[in-house]
Amino acid sequence: MSMENVIINSKFEFPVLIQRTLLCITLILCLILSRTVKADDTIRFNGFISQGFIYTDNNNFYGDSESGTFEFSEVGFNVSKRFSPKLRLSSQIISRITGQEVDGDLDLDYLFLEYKAPVSSSSQLGLRVGRVKNLLGFYNETRDVAFGRPSIFAPQTIYFDAVRDFQLSSDGFIGYGEFRANHGTILLEAGAGHARTDSDTESALLGNDFDGNFHNEKINQARISYALNDQSWSFALSSVNAELNYRSGINTPFSSGKIDMDFDVISIDYAGELFLITSEFMFLDMDFDLQPLFTNTRPSKSWYLQVQYLLNTNWSIYVRNEGFYLDKKDKKGERFSMETGQPNHLVFAKHTSFGLKWLPNYNWMLVMEVQDINGTATLDRQNNPNPFATKKDWRLFSVMLSYRF
Amino acid sequence: MFSMHLQVWPDGSAVTVFVLADRNAIHQKFTKSQLRFFPYQLRRSWDKQVFSGTGDAPIVVKNIQQMKERVAETVGSIGYVPTNLLDEQVKKLEVE
Numbered sequence: 008m009s010m011e012n013v014i015i016n017s018k019f020e021f022p023v024l025i026q027r028t029l030l031c032i033t034l035i036l037c038l039i040l041s042r043t044v045k046a047d048d049t050i051r052f053n054g055f056i057s058q059g060f061i062y063t064d065n066n067n068f069y070g071d072s073e074s075g076t077f078e079f080s081e082v083g084f085n086v087s088k089r090f091s092p093k094l095r096l097s098s099q100i101i102s103r104i105t106g107q108e109v110d111g112d113l114d115l116d117y118l119f120l121e122y123k124a125p126v127s128s129s130s131q132l133g134l135r136v137g138r139v140k141n142l143l144g145f146y147n148e149t150r151d152v153a154f155g156r157p158s159i160f161a162p163q164t165i166y167f168d169a170v171r172d173f174q175l176s177s178d179g180f181i182g183y184g185e186f187r188a189n190h191g192t193i194l195l196e197a198g199a200g201h202a203r204t205d206s207d208t209e210s211a212l213l214g215n216d217f218d219g220n221f222h223n224e225k226i227n228q229a230r231i232s233y234a235l236n237d238q239s240w241s242f243a244l245s246s247v248n249a250e251l252n253y254r255s256g257i258n259t260p261f262s263s264g265k266i267d268m269d270f271d272v273i274s275i276d277y278a279g280e281l282f283l284i285t286s287e288f289m290f291l292d293m294d295f296d297l298q299p300l301f302t303n304t305r306p307s308k309s310w311y312l313q314v315q316y317l318l319n320t321n322w323s324i325y326v327r328n329e330g331f332y333l334d335k336k337d338k339k340g341e342r343f344s345m346e347t348g349q350p351n352h353l354v355f356a357k358h359t360s361f362g363l364k365w366l367p368n369y370n371w372m373l374v375m376e377v378q379d380i381n382g383t384a385t386l387d388r389q390n391n392p393n394p395f396a397t398k399k400d401w402r403l404f405s406v407m408l409s410y411r412f
Numbered sequence: 413m414f415s416m417h418l419q420v421w422p423d424g425s426a427v428t429v430f431v432l433a434d435r436n437a438i439h440q441k442f443t444k445s446q447l448r449f450f451p452y453q454l455r456r457s458w459d460k461q462v463f464s465g466t467g468d469a470p471i472v473v474k475n476i477q478q479m480k481e482r483v484a485e486t487v488g489s490i491g492y493v494p495t496n497l498l499d500e501q502v503k504k505l506e507v508e
Contacts, residue, residue: 051468087465092419092426097465117465125420140464148464155463185417192417238415238453278453317452320435369434369472 031056037084038412049089057081057153059407065398066383067390070106072403078106079407083116083151095121101151105168106390107207116140116151117176129187135198136180142196142230143174143245144272144287150175153409157285157313157325158362159376160405163385164309164331165272165289169211172203173249174270177226187236194232202226202249210388212266212293213301218256219263225250243274253297260300267294283315283323308335311358321367327360331384352399356382371410378403413490414447415457416467421488429470430482430491438476442492 037054059079063072070078085099099116119137140148149155150166179200186193202224206216226249234241247270255263269292277284288310295301311329332338333354340351362376383397432439434451443451461467473479483491
């Protein structure tokens with residue numbers, strides 16, 4: 008272990024340990040609170056905690072995973088209060104430790120007021136105002152919770168960790184209408200608001216945290232979902248458009264401008280007696296207008312297909328194939344390598360995953376997963392600051408234990 | 413209503429749903445024969461609503477006796493009971 012590693016490890020270990028202890032204490036207090044407060048039907052508490060272990064043979068995924076890392080913890084607590092049959096206030100606070108610099112901070116995941124009312128015997132309309140989860144695919148709304156993900160990690164090729172906050176939720180409103188017909192139900196949702204950006208977003212999108220900042224970050228989104236009433240097939244089409252305006256600082260090597268991002272996702276899900284099959288495709292167009300450094304248009308493409316076999320009520324296994332191309336016109340990264348001098352494997356990623364899930368009862372879950380990965384597009388820069396040190400082929404092994412109440 | 417999507421009765425009052433635990437044999441039988449779902453499908457639907465803040469999961473009771481008591485004392489609630497254990501406490505709903 009080099010001197011650098013020792014210093015970094017000791018810098019993070021002690022504060023991380025304190026943070027985790029404080030979070031555990033907070034969670035236990037929440038657990039006690041949820042039991043002692045008279046559980047009247049109008050207020051509900053839920054909480055969850057997950058602890059994982061990750062080992063990678065090359066590259067770093069959440070902390071120093073090449074040495075094996077436990078820097079994979081998630082804690083969350085949500086509360087939902089019904090003021091009246093049609094009016095609800097919901098909030099969720101989470102905290103994650105994933106080997107990042109801003110680890111363990113409490114994060115307001117969502118906080119919104121929702122009004123929902125039937126307009127006929129087969130339809131209802133609603134409106135959510137506040138910090139709302141973005142309408143992206145099947146898993147964006149529940150990706151923070153282990154029990155809401157199809158595997159240990161939400162498919163990295165669509166649910167990016169690098170621009171997590173930005174993808175996760177926004178401050179504004181979402182209006183929706185649900186219409187139930189004989190065989191299926193249609194749900195139409197649309198909203199607008201202010202996108203969440205921070206220095207992580209800047210690093211992820213621009214390669215560095217420059218001395219300027221995003222401002223006037225707008226987001227517009229819509230999703231159409233259709234699900235059969237027998238809960239077998241579900242489909243969704245999501246579209247999220249964000250305009251991130253950037254104001255350059257004195258030392259920023261480019262002028263003020265903006266980045267336009269267009270996420271379009273097609274989602275399909277089949278839930279049968281023995282098989283659960285999910286597939287999503289995403290087309291992400293990024294248009295940079297920050298002269299003269301960032302002026303390109305990047306049409307990214309990503310997808311995954313997961314097949315889960317339900318062995319019995321408690322056990323299931325899954326296999327998943329996923330792919331991500333930062334530029335669908337440069338899938339092998341050859342043009343990227345020529346233009347930047349960096350390794351071509353930085354712009355694509357192909358994952359094959361195998362997992363085993365055990366849910367012995369409502370509260371507990373244990374998942375084990377092995378991934379074989381070709382390409383490093385889904386790695387984050389903070390844990391892998393030197394692109395030349397990354398390796399194209401790598402394997403990831405992880406175990407995660409989760410508890411909810 | 414058991415999928416927790418419809419949260420309000422036609423008269424505007426709130427729906428409260430009681431169920432037995434996911435792995436309870438009576439719950440599994442009710443889900444498959446009356447609702448025509450697999451229990452895990454219901455749980456997936458409830459989880460999605462609970463963890464996105466857009467709905468509640470049903471209240472889980474320990475046994476049929478508790479089910480009858482809770483439904484009887486909670487206005488606007490529904491649950492399920494095997495026919496041979498029905499009594500005056502609750503009103504039976506015919507499902508077409």
